[in-house]
Amino acid sequence: WMKGLVTRLHTRHIAYLHSPMRYVWDTFHSHPKLRSGFHFFKRLLLGYLRLWDKEAADRPDVLLVNSEYTRERVTKYYRRESEVVYPPVTFKQNDTSPATNPKISFLVVARLTPAKHIDVVIEAFNKLALPLTIVGAGPEAKRLRQLAAPNVVFVGKLDDTELLTRYKEARALIQSSEEDFGLVAAEALCLETPVIAYRPGAVREVVVEGKTGELFDDLAPESIADGVRRFIEREKEYDESLMLATGEKFSRERFEQLIRAHVD
Template structure:
């Protein structure tokens, strides 16, 4: 008698844009082609080509008018309840892709919940003070926001106990899970499609950023530095901070907006170096740059310390300042001939999609 295939569901916090977390979810979706995808909010226009409407099961928040759905921060108090409403009684396995609320689903005792954690909710934990300070409101409203985040932290710790098995996307995230949830986690690095890149030794004289353009990505540091240096900087991606950065950028800095994977690969392959100014939990784009044979200049904190090898595949700068980034860039340019295309590609291969699938399958089966 053949063994029954476990019925599986996928859960992802939000399907509103295509970023690193959504690339991981796409691999999960391909691994489990019959699994529906549960999410709090869904934007078909932005992600429907990758995650078709027929496969997505959004929460009750999706019924709200679009002008409310677009203001996610105002929906924060509703999100824990919305994720808990979802019914997974028909499934044997639930695989959540989590950086906010999706780990808080409620499952039956015979349903196994495996959480692939991109990070515990950063604006509720390690970024909470900065998040409150950044809100452009009066002190009473800031106090109310701080109180809301306190309540979310209380819920978050309770929700963390519902997970049967945690998988962290890096050592950095494993440490956060241990600190905030007091739970251990297996480490499985995210998948990088290294095969779409063909490393090139001959480079053009421009520097590259591929990123969503939001304040925490610290792209403003790169814009300020390249304004001073006058060197060519190409920025691929969109986001709410883009108009401001365009307003302060010199003519040597180009904002190209969204580009297809094929077009982006060409820029990766031709760039003199890849610039990664922010702190990320893992950071897929530096690995993509190395797969393309392009050295990386990165802020030396977070997941990038597990992927980039200083002096071999790139360099780090030590402080999130323009001066420190400038010193790092000077070091990278001095050592430019030391970065072997073969070494960069070999390092990127360690994070391949094929490796990820095997490790996830093993984790689920165990």
């Protein structure tokens, strides 16, 4: 929303954008609050929101975005240039000691909402019969617990210390949603945990397929299961040094340096 700020004439306006409004430009047809009873008045409202959002995006002197994927969406919807400045990842390898427990369980870290497609991951792991730990809370929690086999464990929302431990002790992270950046995937790689992720979105800027993780093409249980099987086949071949290099690419120091370059 800050991109729409009206500034004084000589004020330099720099906006950092994580995403154009998805429910206005991309997912209005499937947004839970718009999907049912979608009629004439809601279409009018969407039209107004699109006009406002486009006008607001024209106001900043400099528009910074969190990924190449978001930059492409900005070009498509706003018809203007933007520059990528990747957000910082706070979890770093040197912030923690090595994992004390063996890496046995796969890991999901997400808010439990329909947009994250955790139900499809659960279906895949029900069939694979491999251990899966799900970190997060949300409106889908009750339904997802009912879908899960005994090998799927829910631990709720964790603080940063507990979450860091889960990352370190995970065999691999599973990401099943289209993300504008993919902070969770970047956090996992910084802690030497490979990632198995849904290909669309910015995750391709984070995960190097076959070297730091695997990508799958469809939000279907078998597609996820195939990604897990490919991971297991290559598990000993992943490049830990390349994972750690993720920390440099998404470091706080680099982020601050690039932001200061625009401010100064």
